Amino acid sequence: MTDLVLDAPAQPAPPEADDGTWLECIDCGEQFAPFDAIRYTCDDCGGLLEARYADLPTFDEFEGEGVWRYSAALPFEEGVSLPEGNTPLHEMPRLRESVGVNRLRVKHEGMNPTGSFKDRGMTVGVRVARELGVERLACASTGNTSAALAAYGARAGMETLVLLPSGKVAAGKIAQASLHDARILEVDGNFDACLDIVQELAADGDVYLLNSLNPFRLEGQKTIGFEILERFHADYGTYPDRIVLPVGNAGNTAALFKAFRELVTAGELDVDDVPALTGVQAEGAAPMVEAIEDGADEVRRWEEVETRATAIRIGNPVNAPKALPGIRETGGTAVAVSDAEITDAQRALAAEGVGVEPASAASVAGLRKLRDDGVVGADEDVVCLTTGHLLKDPDAAFAAGDDPEPVANDADAVRALLE
Numbered sequence: 001m002t003d004l005v006l007d008a009p010a011q012p013a014p015p016e017a018d019d020g021t022w023l024e025c026i027d028c029g030e031q032f033a034p035f036d037a038i039r040y041t042c043d044d045c046g047g048l049l050e051a052r053y054a055d056l057p058t059f060d061e062f063e064g065e066g067v068w069r070y071s072a073a074l075p076f077e078e079g080v081s082l083p084e085g086n087t088p089l090h091e092m093p094r095l096r097e098s099v100g101v102n103r104l105r106v107k108h109e110g111m112n113p114t115g116s117f118k119d120r121g122m123t124v125g126v127r128v129a130r131e132l133g134v135e136r137l138a139c140a141s142t143g144n145t146s147a148a149l150a151a152y153g154a155r156a157g158m159e160t161l162v163l164l165p166s167g168k169v170a171a172g173k174i175a176q177a178s179l180h181d182a183r184i185l186e187v188d189g190n191f192d193a194c195l196d197i198v199q200e201l202a203a204d205g206d207v208y209l210l211n212s213l214n215p216f217r218l219e220g221q222k223t224i225g226f227e228i229l230e231r232f233h234a235d236y237g238t239y240p241d242r243i244v245l246p247v248g249n250a251g252n253t254a255a256l257f258k259a260f261r262e263l264v265t266a267g268e269l270d271v272d273d274v275p276a277l278t279g280v281q282a283e284g285a286a287p288m289v290e291a292i293e294d295g296a297d298e299v300r301r302w303e304e305v306e307t308r309a310t311a312i313r314i315g316n317p318v319n320a321p322k323a324l325p326g327i328r329e330t331g332g333t334a335v336a337v338s339d340a341e342i343t344d345a346q347r348a349l350a351a352e353g354v355g356v357e358p359a360s361a362a363s364v365a366g367l368r369k370l371r372d373d374g375v376v377g378a379d380e381d382v383v384c385l386t387t388g389h390l391l392k393d394p395d396a397a398f399a400a401g402d403d404p405e406p407v408a409n410d411a412d413a414v415r416a417l418l419e
């Protein structure tokens with residue numbers, strides 16, 4: 001494992017006349033009141049924004065269940081909830097044995113209400129939308145964000161608009177957006193093109209953007225990190241050495257890094273105990289891996305992307321300026337895996353009862369590859385994040401699993417097949 005070089009900044013001074021929460025530019029440090037205007041990026045330099053709090057969270061303040069257990073680290077006490085979070089941290093004894101690490105747990109975010117981690121972001125994001133008094137919520141999506149936005153928007157009684165890359169979104173996700181009554185527009189372009197359009201609409205005030213460029217979305221997703229640390233520590237009295245996660249728009253990587261930094265700055269977590277954030281992308285959509293391997297400060301946008309793991313078919317990860325330091329400063333790394341390796345990992349998870357969509361299995365495929373290459377040590381305690389449920393992408397599940405066998409309507413015919 002690379003040495004940890006986490007830079008946990010001192011808590012910055014809050015802006016004047018603030019109520020304990022503000023937004024701050026990660027590039028120039030400019031601060032903004034959180035709810036006086038709609039902004040997604042810095043007015044001055046265009047940098048990404050992060051939510052900041054006058055009071056940082058401590059473990060003993062966390063109470064209740066799910067995302068809102070962590071309200072001490074969120075902008076509100078409660079949100080528009082279904083409810084979300086409190087997902088299982090599965091033990092995987094057979095997978096652990098075959099990968100060859102000391103401990104392996106799988107944090108299955110597919111067990112959220114709409115079947116992916118996006119619900120954690122939406123419970124906070126839609127609450128903020130209400131605070132701002134907006135009417136129309138929108139996102140670009142490879143599928144899961146649209147399903148979550150549609151459901152949480154419906155819960156809040158708000159209008160939702162989703163832009164999807166035509167022909168590249170798994171059936172379960174479109175079905176969700178459709179039934180929750182989102183207006184669905186299929187764009188002749190990839191996810192990144194859809195996000196360009198939604199950003200333009202948001203800049204013109206036509207819609208309120210709820211992709212992970214919205215800093216409040218990431219506040220909700222930050223709670224994945226708190227939950228992992230709390231549960232792992234309760235079970236073993238230690239923290240995981242490494243968290244391996246699929247990377248698309250890089251929101252989760254940024255969010256987990258923020259969770260750890262807040263705990264370090266609050267004096268609740270030792271720098272040495274911060275898990276190494278390890279990102280996994282599909283070979284056909286791996287701009288973050290390229291940047292990590294090249295030691296680049298910026299990610300090069302890939303115009304052509306392709307993978308069976310459609311959720312992470314993304315060429316321009318907008319959270320890269322937050323996520324690259326997250327990987328580097330925690331001593332992590334990034335790796336690309338093939339679609340065949342992803343499908344093998346999906347089967348291995350399913351063989352131990354955990355059903356995930358292809359993008360989710362990328363975390364396990366990446367761990368296996370890094371272990372085989374000796375980058376991950378046999379003595380490591382690892383958590384893999386699985387981000388979406390198997391039923392999201394039924395076609396991929398059928399392709400990875402065995403076909404049903406026809407049989408006559410007769411017990412002997414069934415017995416004959418079993419012999």
Ligand SMILES: Cc1ncc(COP(=O)(O)O)c(C=O)c1O
Nearest residue numbers: 247248249250251252311387388
């Ligand atoms: C199932 C699934 N896994 C992983 C990702 C990647 O997450 P992130 O964009 O936070 O990197 C996404 C969406 O981007 C997703 O839908």
Ligand SMILES: N[C@@H](CCOP(=O)(O)O)C(=O)O
Nearest residue numbers: 141142143144145211212249
């Ligand atoms: N996989 C995502 C892509 C969009 O990511 P976001 O976190 O920026 O909303 C999806 O499900 O659409």
